[in-house]
Amino acid sequence: MxxxxxxxxxxxxxxxxxxxxxxxxxxxxxxxxxxxxxxxxxxxxxxxxLGIVRTTVVTPRGVYAELEERIEEEYGLTEVIVADTDDHADENQILRALGAAAAVYLETTLMGGERIGVSSWSATILATVEAMRPRPTRVAEQVVQMLGGVGNVTAQNHATRIAGRLAAVTGAQAVYLPAPGLLASGDMRQMFVSDPNIEPALRACDGLTMALVGVGSIEPSPLLRESGNAFAESELPALREAGAVGDVCVRFFDEKGQHIESTFDDRVLGISAAKLRAVPRRVAVAGGARKSTAIRAALSGGWVNVLITDLQVARSLI
Structure with a gap:
């Protein structure tokens, strides 16, 4: 100068x-x-x-850009969205914050032509789709229920509401999986797989461009427990002994995110672990202190590449 x-x-x-x-x-x-x-x-x-003009980005209150970038770099994620929650927020408050943040993310990133797979038992996904507003133009081709949702009346209602609402607000065709998500045995699952009413829904899981999922802890959520699709209490010790800390679409993994292959897999009627992990954009909407270990493991194992979580969990990841 x-x-x-x-x-x-x-x-x-x-x-x-x-x-x-x-x-x-x-x-x-x-x-x-x-x-x-x-x-x-x-x-x-x-x-x-020459440095006479320097650009400075002032981060507004409630926006955590630096924290999001650190998590993205730490776990190799495409994107992280941290919902603004205070230290004393209860699970319902966290659920609403996650749903609102995820709704905005989907409304701004769905550009058309998407084939979206969606989990059927997630309270956070239900909060997300209920917070979304209908789009004026079609932004997705199909919404595919990736996991059976038939159980008690509550389970069926949740599964239908999630897939149906997401299809309605995006202008997509809904593909339902009208069967239980968890069966008593592998042989029973094989009977459902060959059913002409079920097979097309499972085939629709091929070639998904996006998966919208929750992350489960080893202890079933109240929603899952009430659905009639949860593992029996007597089966949980075997999962813990195998090292399970959480699941995505009832595909369990250990604390490093490694898939735990077991006879449990044979009883799940839904997308396979391999197909799920092959989806290009895998979005997890998950938070709450009791799920922090499971969320960290899901990120470490590459089960998801986009995370929408609360502030407390985000801080724990770093």
Missing amino acids: DELATDHIRLLTKVARMYHERGVRQPQIAQQLHISQPRVSRLLKRAVE
Whole structure:
């Protein structure tokens, strides 16, 4: 900068102050200073190069851009959204915050042509789809229920509401999986798989462009427990002994995120672990202190590549 003439530096500074501090537009600057508009543009660019103008991003309250970037880098994620929650938020408050944040994310990133797979037993996914507003144009082709949702009346209602509501607000065709998500045996599952009413829904899980899922802890959520699709209490010790800390779509993994292959897998009627992990965009909407270990493991194992979570869990991940 020392090599530049003082008059030139003065002009650079004057133009920069007029444009950035006073909001004078470039044509008006050119007219007022009797210079061409292209020269005004060059002077503004030069002012940035010389450090006369420096861009500073001031993060608003309730936005955690630096924390999100650290988590993205730590776990190799495509995107992280941290919902603004206070330290004393209960599960219902966290649920509403996650649903609102996830709804905004989907409304701004669904651009059309998507084939979306969706979990059927997740309270956070239900909160998400209920917070979404209908789009004026079609932004998805299909919404596929990736996991059976038939159990008691509550389970069936939740599964239908999630897939149906998401299809309605995106303009997509809903593909339902009208069967139990968890069966008594592998042989019973095989009977359902070959059913002509079930097979097309399972086949629709091929070629999904996006999966919208929750993350479960080893202890079933109240929603899952009430659904009639949860593992029996007597079966949980075997899962713990195998090292399970959580699941995505009832595909269990250990604390490093490694899939735990067992006879439990044979009883689940839904998308396979391999197909799920092959979906290009895998979005988890999950939070709450009791799920922090499971969420960390899901990220470490690459089960998801987009995370929408609450502030407390986000901090624990770092």
